Amino acid sequence: MWLFAFGFLLLLPAIWYWAWVWISKPVRPEDLRTAFKRLVAVPLRRVQKERWLNLTVTIPDDAAWRRIRRHWGDPGYIITAVAPEPKNYLYCLKDLGINVQAMLDREPLSLQTAIHPPYGYSIDCKPAGLVFRAPPGVTIQIHFDVQDGPLRDIDLVVQPYWTVGTKDHLAGISLEQELHIKTVINIIAAAGIITILSAVVLFRRNRVR
Secondary structure, eight states: OOOHHHHHHHHHHHHEEEEEEHOOOOTTHHHHHHHHHOSSEEEEEEEESSEEEEEEEEEESSSSHHHHHHHHOOOOOEEEEEESSOOOOOGGGGGOOOOOOEEEEEEEEOOOEOOOOOOOOBOOOOOEEEEEEEOTTOEEEEEEEEOOOOOOOOEEEEEOOOOOTTTHHHHHHHHHHHHTHHHHHHHHHHHHHHHHHHHHHHHHHHOOO
């Protein structure tokens, strides 16, 4: 009985951890790529040749994004211009002669100026782009007008607008990865199960005797 009780105590951390995971559905390390993934990226050269471009963007609403919004909140989405080199450097839309309009269900969608760049990006001008918010799962129509200018190797992108608090979110997930919490929990749970099975075997042998 003592062996059985010890095995059950070993199982308790795993029971508590997996119950917490099942109830709270926390952000997983593999969700990070989803959280920072661009919804669309179009070479500016393509837009410059036609002088205009219409895009449709669907706001993500899969299981990963539901976990992200539940724990990190809805970041909103930024329309901006990203240079391939230097990496993660932004250009101001106004300096490129780009005008943007957005529609949701044939109604104009409010676009706010983004004073600060998204997390992980740098910029030498303001504003960093245009930000909008929209419900998960809807489709947004975005129209670009571009003035004459030299062809440039820049991408027009729409991506999640992560700013304040992002570093703290990432630090929490990094700490979990460094500590290998899931691995430790699973090892302890396996030891608990083996201990309980051993107790059951000993109990049955004693009864036979």
